[in-house]
Amino acid sequence: MTMPQTPALFLSKIERRYVQGETTLHILRGADLAVWPGEIVALVAPSGSGKSTLLHIAGLLERPDGGEVYVGGEPTTGLDDAGRTRLRRLDIGFVYQFHHLLPEFSALENVALPQLIRGLPRREAESRAAEVLGFLGLGERLRHRPAELSGGEQQRVAIARAVANAPRVLLADEPTGNLDPRTSDYVFSMLVALVRASRLAAVIATHNLDLAARMDRRVTIRDGLVVSLD
């Protein structure tokens, strides 16, 4: 196997501070993280240590106070909001702890929508959506709305939505955090299989050490830095 030349995602010397009244919370103090195509990194750290902050910065949802975020080798901090939004649509999939599906739309439409926004023809977007939903075991649920799905099914639709758009990077913030252990285990297996099949680069924040053990490597956040746990 030849190593790719460029990480799919490279966080370099990321700084993030939150000022609250008299105090400044220095959450990230020069954090570095490189993630290669096809690699799944578990981000395991206690609540409040900055996992969501790091993922939001990596996902271009939040700007760092210092450092640079490279997506596919391209620096992003110089981009304006339109440029960031465009890159986020093209290259980044985000899965939240809560599914954030659109309630009025079916599973199929929820998954097809980001692809339509990206400019794919409806037929192609829907066939890809159906394929990914089928892969995740939801082939019989395409026309269901989120309220007609179980928690685990909703979360699988959210994963399908993030992945169907064929991003370079998948970021997941405790994606199975509000599911029961068995459902969580099942959804997580699906997520890993999908990431492996599509050669995405993924960072998955989780509290669950058993799930983390099934990823390629494990990192934590310590004193504002990303540190290897392996």
Ligand code: ADP
């Ligand atoms: P985690 O996801 O690991 O639980 P977060 O990244 O959500 O941690 O938060 C890290 C720390 O930063 C927490 O102490 C939190 O209170 C603080 N924080 C996060 N977002 C903000 C914000 N917008 N304003 C002020 N403090 C924040």
Ligand code: MG
């Ligand atoms: Mg969090």
